[in-house]
Amino acid sequence: MIDILSSASWREFRGEPNNKGMNLTTHLASVEDASGKLHNCYVKLCPQNWPSPITEAIGWQLIRALNLPAPDFAALIMVPLDRLRHSMKLDQHWLNHSEALAFCVSEVNGKPITNSWSWLATLRQKGAYKKYEVAGICAFDYWVNNKDRNTGNLLLKQNGEQVAIDNEYILYDQLWKGRFGFEIIEKTILVEAKNHLNIKEFNKFKLAVASHGKNHASAMNATRGDLSALIFTLIPDAGSAQSIWDAIDGFLTARAEINWLSNELGVIV
Ligand SMILES: Nc1ncnc2c1ncn2[C@@H]1O[C@H](COP(=O)(O)OP(=O)(O)O)[C@@H](O)[C@H]1O
Ligand SMILES: [Mg+2]
Incomplete structure (x- = not known):
């Protein structure tokens, strides 16, 4: 199964991308996988009860199983919002949460x-x-x-x-x-x-x-x-x-x- 990582795995904020797409919470972070390896990842918070974590995880796994080009690493991760807020503005929607589930995926050089x-x-x-x-x-x-x-x-x-x-x-x-x-x-x-x-x-x-x-x-x-x-x-x-x-x-x-x-x-x- 795709890794579901705790907030301790969200190691460091690495910036906001120029092109954020639709989800304004997207940021770059260094993420530590279950074996201790660090990945430079795009991290996208998933609004509560949205299917995004399910669909992103299923999509990434199926594309890999089809042997089509895909990012090397992906996981679901609990993001520590108090720490993220030190580096990036989050709208009021996230105020009542200390952590939020996100999909993270390693950066593709493209x-x-x-x-x-x-x-x-x-x-x-x-x-x-x-x-x-x-x-x-x-x-x-x-x-x-x-x-x-x-x-x-x-x-x-x-x-x-x-x-x-x-x-x-x-x-x-x-x-x-x-x-x-x-x-x-x-x-x-x-x-x-x-x-x-x-x-x-x-x-x-x-x-x-x-x-x-x-x-x-x-x-x-x-x-x-x-x-x-x-x-x-x-x-x-x-x-x-x-x-x-x-x-x-x-x-x-x-x-x-x-x-x-x-x-x-x-x-x-
Ligand atoms: N793994 C990745 N490697 C490189 N760029 C990425 C990656 N994931 C996202 N991006 C960049 O961030 C943008 C927004 O990410 P995306 O997952 O498409 O979010 P949205 O749902 O907001 O469209 C992408 O269009 C792309 O430019
Ligand atoms: Mg997109």
Whole structure:
């Protein structure tokens, strides 16, 4: 199971990133893992009762199990808010808490390829959809119902590899939709590709995406025990944990079936 670290593991504030994204609590910190190794991490506090710790942890573990590029280290961590407040302003929402659960993930040395979402529109980026891992991330997003794969959530490393970060809005219909007073405007690689590729290129891309579907069942099988342990750890009420786990497991397992993705995309692989 992904590590759940105590506040003693939040060792040192390392700054606020230039690009914080939507969550204004995001900061950099040195985090000590269970074996004592230090990681320079992006740390994002999770509002109480939001599914973020579950979705981020599941997303990171599945992407790793699919052998797609991912940050080396991730964990859930209790952040000592009194110490964090010494270095960074937190809004009143956090006032009554001395600690808060956060998702932390090691820094990837890469940059979003553009600031705007229309990255496939420009020639420079046109090669992006031809990359193995971009098709793999697109397949993963479709499988897990990720509604927010914006360009800030794909980092381009110097070696040309695209790394998926921020899997917060996976399992959208199961865990998010209609529950928190806001709706995410759907952003997916597949829709972008459809808008910006010609029919031949798009069909080729769909084939590449569909061929990744055959990896989903084994990734699910490899992580099922860890994912279920996480749900039962984070949700103290055993009855609620069981029903949430059954919904997640049923959803992901059915959509990992060998021909499911190719049927959805209307291609034969
Ligand atoms: N592991 C990481 N390595 C490098 N940059 C990161 C990492 N995690 C987050 N970032 C940077 O911080 C930004 C916001 O983080 P993200 O997890 O996407 O939060 P949000 O939910 O607010 O979009 C990202 O767009 C990226 O620029
Ligand atoms: Mg993001």
